[in-house]
Amino acid sequence: MNKEFPIYLRPIELEDMEYRTRWLNDQEINSMLLITPPLSVSDSMKWYQRVLSDPNREDLTICKTEHNLPIGIIGISNISSEHLTGEIYIYIGEKSEWGKGYAKLAIERLLDFAKSSRGIRKLYLYTLDCNEKARRIYKDLGFSYEGIYKSHVYKNGIYQDLHIQSIFV
Numbered sequence: 001m002n003k004e005f006p007i008y009l010r011p012i013e014l015e016d017m018e019y020r021t022r023w024l025n026d027q028e029i030n031s032m033l034l035i036t037p038p039l040s041v042s043d044s045m046k047w048y049q050r051v052l053s054d055p056n057r058e059d060l061t062i063c064k065t066e067h068n069l070p071i072g073i074i075g076i077s078n079i080s081s082e083h084l085t086g087e088i089y090i091y092i093g094e095k096s097e098w099g100k101g102y103a104k105l106a107i108e109r110l111l112d113f114a115k116s117s118r119g120i121r122k123l124y125l126y127t128l129d130c131n132e133k134a135r136r137i138y139k140d141l142g143f144s145y146e147g148i149y150k151s152h153v154y155k156n157g158i159y160q161d162l163h164i165q166s167i168f169v
Protein backbone atom coordinates (compact mmCIF):
# COMPACT_ATOMS: atom_id res chain seq x y z
CA MET A 1 0.00 0.00 0.00
CA ASN A 2 1.28 3.49 -0.92
CA LYS A 3 2.49 5.34 2.16
CA GLU A 4 2.89 8.75 0.49
CA PHE A 5 -0.75 9.48 1.35
CA PRO A 6 -2.08 10.55 4.78
CA ILE A 7 -3.83 7.20 5.14
CA TYR A 8 -3.30 3.65 3.93
CA LEU A 9 -5.20 0.37 4.10
CA ARG A 10 -3.80 -2.88 5.50
CA PRO A 11 -5.34 -6.29 6.25
CA ILE A 12 -7.26 -6.28 9.52
CA GLU A 13 -5.46 -7.85 12.50
CA LEU A 14 -6.54 -9.48 15.75
CA GLU A 15 -5.01 -6.51 17.62
CA ASP A 16 -7.54 -4.20 15.90
CA MET A 17 -10.47 -5.86 17.68
CA GLU A 18 -10.27 -3.58 20.72
CA TYR A 19 -10.55 -0.57 18.43
CA ARG A 20 -13.40 -2.21 16.47
CA THR A 21 -15.32 -2.86 19.66
CA ARG A 22 -14.90 0.68 20.97
CA TRP A 23 -15.80 2.22 17.60
CA LEU A 24 -18.91 0.09 17.03
CA ASN A 25 -20.19 0.75 20.56
CA ASP A 26 -20.05 4.51 19.93
CA GLN A 27 -23.66 5.58 19.62
CA GLU A 28 -23.06 8.17 16.89
CA ILE A 29 -21.20 5.65 14.73
CA ASN A 30 -23.49 2.74 15.49
CA SER A 31 -26.59 4.75 14.68
CA MET A 32 -25.46 4.81 11.03
CA LEU A 33 -24.69 1.08 10.75
CA LEU A 34 -26.70 -2.14 10.64
CA ILE A 35 -24.89 -3.62 13.63
CA THR A 36 -26.68 -4.00 16.95
CA PRO A 37 -24.71 -2.91 20.05
CA PRO A 38 -23.44 -3.57 22.62
CA LEU A 39 -20.50 -5.55 21.39
CA SER A 40 -17.77 -7.15 23.51
CA VAL A 41 -14.12 -7.63 22.54
CA SER A 42 -14.86 -11.35 22.53
CA ASP A 43 -17.67 -10.77 19.98
CA SER A 44 -15.19 -8.88 17.79
CA MET A 45 -12.60 -11.65 18.11
CA LYS A 46 -15.18 -14.22 17.01
CA TRP A 47 -16.10 -11.92 14.09
CA TYR A 48 -12.39 -11.69 13.19
CA GLN A 49 -11.97 -15.49 13.12
CA ARG A 50 -15.08 -15.79 10.97
CA VAL A 51 -14.10 -13.17 8.39
CA LEU A 52 -10.52 -14.42 8.21
CA SER A 53 -11.71 -17.72 6.74
CA ASP A 54 -14.39 -16.19 4.49
CA PRO A 55 -13.15 -15.97 0.87
CA ASN A 56 -16.10 -13.77 -0.07
CA ARG A 57 -14.96 -10.71 1.81
CA GLU A 58 -12.07 -8.31 2.37
CA ASP A 59 -11.71 -6.42 5.64
CA LEU A 60 -9.06 -3.72 5.90
CA THR A 61 -7.92 -1.35 8.61
CA ILE A 62 -7.62 2.32 7.70
CA CYS A 63 -4.42 3.69 9.26
CA LYS A 64 -2.99 7.16 9.44
CA THR A 65 0.40 7.09 7.81
CA GLU A 66 1.72 9.25 10.64
CA HIS A 67 2.40 6.83 13.54
CA ASN A 68 0.54 4.00 11.71
CA LEU A 69 -2.46 4.72 13.88
CA PRO A 70 -5.67 2.74 13.13
CA ILE A 71 -8.60 5.14 12.63
CA GLY A 72 -11.26 3.00 11.01
CA ILE A 73 -12.30 -0.08 9.10
CA ILE A 74 -13.38 -0.53 5.49
CA GLY A 75 -14.31 -3.63 3.60
CA ILE A 76 -16.18 -5.54 0.97
CA SER A 77 -18.67 -8.26 1.94
CA ASN A 78 -20.79 -10.62 -0.15
CA ILE A 79 -18.20 -10.83 -2.91
CA SER A 80 -19.65 -12.87 -5.76
CA SER A 81 -17.05 -14.55 -7.97
CA GLU A 82 -19.86 -15.30 -10.43
CA HIS A 83 -21.33 -11.81 -10.76
CA LEU A 84 -18.07 -10.00 -9.83
CA THR A 85 -19.90 -7.77 -7.36
CA GLY A 86 -19.37 -6.83 -3.74
CA GLU A 87 -20.88 -4.69 -0.98
CA ILE A 88 -18.85 -1.86 0.59
CA TYR A 89 -18.88 -0.78 4.22
CA ILE A 90 -16.81 1.84 6.06
CA TYR A 91 -16.52 3.61 9.37
CA ILE A 92 -13.94 6.09 10.61
CA GLY A 93 -13.97 5.14 14.28
CA GLU A 94 -11.80 7.98 15.57
CA LYS A 95 -14.31 10.82 15.37
CA SER A 96 -11.57 13.44 15.81
CA GLU A 97 -10.45 12.37 12.31
CA TRP A 98 -13.81 13.05 10.65
CA GLY A 99 -14.05 15.72 7.97
CA LYS A 100 -10.42 15.42 6.84
CA GLY A 101 -11.18 13.58 3.61
CA TYR A 102 -9.97 10.21 4.94
CA ALA A 103 -13.17 8.31 4.12
CA LYS A 104 -13.05 9.52 0.53
CA LEU A 105 -9.39 8.52 0.21
CA ALA A 106 -10.05 5.12 1.79
CA ILE A 107 -12.98 4.39 -0.55
CA GLU A 108 -10.88 5.37 -3.58
CA ARG A 109 -8.16 2.98 -2.42
CA LEU A 110 -10.74 0.25 -1.91
CA LEU A 111 -12.11 0.68 -5.44
CA ASP A 112 -8.60 0.21 -6.90
CA PHE A 113 -7.99 -2.79 -4.66
CA ALA A 114 -11.35 -4.38 -5.54
CA LYS A 115 -10.61 -4.18 -9.24
CA SER A 116 -6.93 -5.12 -9.23
CA SER A 117 -6.92 -7.79 -6.52
CA ARG A 118 -10.40 -9.34 -6.82
CA GLY A 119 -11.44 -8.54 -10.39
CA ILE A 120 -14.60 -6.91 -9.09
CA ARG A 121 -16.78 -5.23 -11.72
CA LYS A 122 -19.37 -3.50 -9.61
CA LEU A 123 -19.51 -2.36 -5.99
CA TYR A 124 -22.69 -1.38 -4.19
CA LEU A 125 -23.72 -0.25 -0.73
CA TYR A 126 -26.68 0.51 1.45
CA THR A 127 -27.18 3.64 3.58
CA LEU A 128 -29.81 4.30 6.20
CA ASP A 129 -32.24 7.07 5.35
CA CYS A 130 -30.69 9.26 8.08
CA ASN A 131 -27.19 9.02 6.55
CA GLU A 132 -27.22 11.88 4.06
CA LYS A 133 -23.51 12.49 4.73
CA ALA A 134 -22.41 9.04 3.53
CA ARG A 135 -24.64 9.25 0.45
CA ARG A 136 -23.05 12.58 -0.44
CA ILE A 137 -19.54 11.10 -0.11
CA TYR A 138 -20.37 8.18 -2.42
CA LYS A 139 -22.08 10.53 -4.90
CA ASP A 140 -19.01 12.78 -4.95
CA LEU A 141 -16.90 9.70 -5.72
CA GLY A 142 -19.00 8.86 -8.77
CA PHE A 143 -21.45 6.33 -7.34
CA SER A 144 -24.89 6.24 -8.99
CA TYR A 145 -28.13 6.19 -7.09
CA GLU A 146 -29.89 2.87 -7.79
CA GLY A 147 -32.97 3.09 -5.64
CA ILE A 148 -34.55 2.46 -2.32
CA TYR A 149 -35.92 -0.33 -0.14
CA LYS A 150 -38.86 1.34 1.58
CA SER A 151 -39.22 1.07 5.37
CA HIS A 152 -36.80 -1.84 5.26
CA VAL A 153 -34.95 -1.87 8.58
CA TYR A 154 -35.74 -1.08 12.22
CA LYS A 155 -32.97 1.22 13.47
CA ASN A 156 -32.75 4.06 16.00
CA GLY A 157 -36.31 3.34 17.12
CA ILE A 158 -37.97 3.68 13.72
CA TYR A 159 -38.46 1.77 10.48
CA GLN A 160 -36.13 3.36 7.93
CA ASP A 161 -35.66 3.28 4.17
CA LEU A 162 -32.42 1.81 2.84
CA HIS A 163 -30.83 3.62 -0.11
CA ILE A 164 -28.76 1.76 -2.69
CA GLN A 165 -25.77 3.26 -4.53
CA SER A 166 -23.28 1.57 -6.82
CA ILE A 167 -20.30 2.05 -9.09
CA PHE A 168 -18.74 0.09 -11.95
CA VAL A 169 -15.01 0.00 -11.19
Ligand SMILES: CC(C)(COP(=O)(O)OP(=O)(O)OC[C@H]1O[C@@H](n2cnc3c(N)ncnc32)[C@H](O)[C@@H]1OP(=O)(O)O)[C@@H](O)C(=O)NCCC(=O)NCCS
Nearest residue numbers: 029032090091092098099100101102103104132133134136
Ligand atom coordinates in the same frame (compact mmCIF):
# COMPACT_ATOMS: atom_id res chain seq x y z
C1 LIG B 1 -19.37 8.59 6.96
C2 LIG B 1 -17.91 8.65 7.45
C3 LIG B 1 -17.20 7.36 7.04
C4 LIG B 1 -17.25 9.85 6.78
O1 LIG B 1 -15.90 9.93 7.19
P1 LIG B 1 -15.03 11.27 6.97
O2 LIG B 1 -13.61 10.86 7.00
O3 LIG B 1 -15.48 12.30 7.94
O4 LIG B 1 -15.46 11.70 5.49
P2 LIG B 1 -14.66 12.69 4.54
O5 LIG B 1 -13.92 13.68 5.38
O6 LIG B 1 -13.88 11.91 3.53
O7 LIG B 1 -15.85 13.41 3.75
C5 LIG B 1 -16.80 14.14 4.46
C6 LIG B 1 -17.72 14.81 3.44
O8 LIG B 1 -19.06 14.77 3.94
C7 LIG B 1 -19.62 16.07 3.87
N1 LIG B 1 -20.57 16.18 4.95
C8 LIG B 1 -20.32 16.29 6.26
N2 LIG B 1 -21.48 16.33 6.96
C9 LIG B 1 -22.47 16.23 6.05
C10 LIG B 1 -23.90 16.20 6.14
N3 LIG B 1 -24.52 16.27 7.32
N4 LIG B 1 -24.61 16.07 5.00
C11 LIG B 1 -24.00 15.99 3.78
N5 LIG B 1 -22.65 16.00 3.66
C12 LIG B 1 -21.90 16.12 4.77
C13 LIG B 1 -18.44 16.99 4.04
O9 LIG B 1 -18.76 18.23 3.49
C14 LIG B 1 -17.35 16.26 3.28
O10 LIG B 1 -17.42 16.57 1.91
P3 LIG B 1 -16.33 17.58 1.23
O11 LIG B 1 -15.13 16.74 0.91
O12 LIG B 1 -17.03 18.02 -0.02
O13 LIG B 1 -16.07 18.65 2.21
C15 LIG B 1 -17.83 8.85 8.99
O14 LIG B 1 -18.57 9.99 9.35
C16 LIG B 1 -18.36 7.66 9.76
O15 LIG B 1 -17.62 6.71 10.03
N6 LIG B 1 -19.66 7.67 10.09
C17 LIG B 1 -20.31 6.58 10.83
C18 LIG B 1 -20.42 5.31 10.00
C19 LIG B 1 -21.03 5.54 8.63
O16 LIG B 1 -21.92 6.37 8.44
N7 LIG B 1 -20.56 4.77 7.67
C20 LIG B 1 -21.08 4.78 6.31
C21 LIG B 1 -22.22 3.83 6.23
S1 LIG B 1 -22.38 3.21 4.60
